[in-house]
Amino acid sequence: MAAHSAHVIVAGGGPVGLLAALGLARRGIRVTVVERETELNDSPRAAVYHWCVIEVLEALGVREDAEAEGVVVRGNTFHRPSTGESVQISQRAIEGVVPFPYNLNLGQDRLGRICLEHLERLPNATVLRGVGVTDVRQDADTVTAVLADGSELAGDWLVGADGGRSTVRKALGLDFPGMTWGDRFVATNIRFDFEAYGYGRANMVMDEELGCIVALLDREGLWRVTFAESDDLPEGGLPERIDAFLQRLLPGDEKRYELVQYSPYHMHQRAAERFRVGRVLLAGDAAHLTNPTGAMGLTTGVFDVELLVDRLAAVIAGDASPDALDDYAERRRAAFLENASPTAIRFKHLVYDGVKADIDEAFEQYLRVEADPVASREFFLGVESLREPEFRSAS
Template identity: 45%
Template structure:
């Protein structure tokens, strides 16, 4: 099957590269552009939850992905107030899904692996050091003005996918707002060489504490681990870097030796684009939505954006259906972010950083009850698949939307088609 249609993808993060690869597999000509000169390797997402594992398998990438890093089954939560520990084991759902494990490796490793496969396919190219300047839409194509070291050029494509991150140029050019807010917190991400596994840690861990909270997770097979924690937003970046050893000592065994490999700080957001589609332009990944990383909702949602877009846009490119399926993509992916990913990420952050002693006790009791109740834990473990899109239905506006309105409340459900929700009020862009 080959359509010969041309798709321009802006952004070489996971959502962009996975979208490009999936569409190229289905016969599209694909051009991928990025203002950077290579895949960014700063500390970012590196935990692949079961729904992402399933998505990689769908694209034929899982066998190779399993060679890139370790597999794990456990998630562990430390409650600093009491010293108690609760552990969830994904093997409890192995009778329900073959995707009952987690993979660990950096998102840059995934991007480079998929990029190599992409460029082996006919009709594909990557233009590094290329900046999007303008978009012009016509009835049958979209014209993108880009600039590189040789000057300005125009790339004509049938469709354009904006996967260019939370500061997306594509989103701004189509006039979509980025509704929501930026947290006052500053997050610090450190990659260190130290074997936490020998000291009672699972491969994925959350430390619940109002000051010394942390997310600690294994990155790869070489002994590299990620420790992410909160830092003072009033400090300079250098001051935060100078405090890394002092902060890490809260979670390392006394006197432990380690090697700091990478460290950087970043701000976190809870935001969604007002629309994920404008004509022949579609948004995916962080260009469409941004969330704090605790719980992995942002990266996981972005991969689901990509696999949904591959399925639906490929059908349009090959003349199998009308572009109404792309309106469905925009509706469904926005619904999932606003109804599931966004509130889940906010709740993960609250539980990790909760300061009220009574609420912390309640959180602990609820979690420990969860891990002691096998049926409840099985439901919780399977809930990650709720980030997958529902199948497209002809006439979805008349059938699915009213059902969503009834389930979630009329005003909120209507806002999923365009506009904001009560949890995403502010509309200023990220600078």
């Protein structure tokens, strides 16, 4: 591992920021992560890692630890409670085609903890918690992060991975065009034995009234159920509305469940006007926001990391000109706008908007895919369109 004198500041200690820091530090680059929260955020958030994302986790050295804590998923299941229809598309179709022919369900806080443990082993990585970035200044040669405690941190490059409300993006004066949905997503973590009623480990419930995502999060029987409601409803009555929804959704006569956590949040489709300004690069939610249906946001963020680490490390090593960072910015913005966002919108429509004709058509399609190994393979390989071509393991 060659050492470099360059210093990269990473603003944001979520999965994207920590993975970026880990990738750069493993290249011998000095990295400092700055995170305003003192503890990892354990509220319910996106938790699905597609098979091709697992390849990035492998390259960064955290796959085995992630799989030891998460749940391996070998297929996608689609349910329609109003008709009793159910379709399961198996990932056996991509066995022998890709290195890791399965998905992984894992809470983001758990992945964050794993990344922190790996960063702690690297002498060139530092993590500062409890102090966020409040401003960014830069000139031709350096970039400076102004921190909430009044101190300043100087570096050669800065990665803004500080979430949808990114202070870094705002400090750069970048617009964040797009739209906000009129729905409120409600992510719940509950304990209930879904598998006893024919549910797989990753489920899309496409139904005129009961659309939601149902996914197993750990080996102790914790499940994520995410549904949508009108943004006009007061958050004060949310626990009662969660119970009303679950009483209608849960199969069987005994609808006893344990509500462990819940988190309401707004949904957006937005992308920063640029992903690079001088010595500052944006990645993950700081660069783009999407509704989480289908895990397109998290997936795109990890693929941001893959290209960012490759390009920035090459620039620092003198193997590429800074123009390579414009290439990163342009390609990842296009990947989001042309692939990730449209795909997430389509899945949101099918799961949460309850349009009967479209659900009918989707189930007909999934039945055909289920019966056709070639179609099943293409179904799972499609998500790799969010990834840059030079990293793809399958075509």
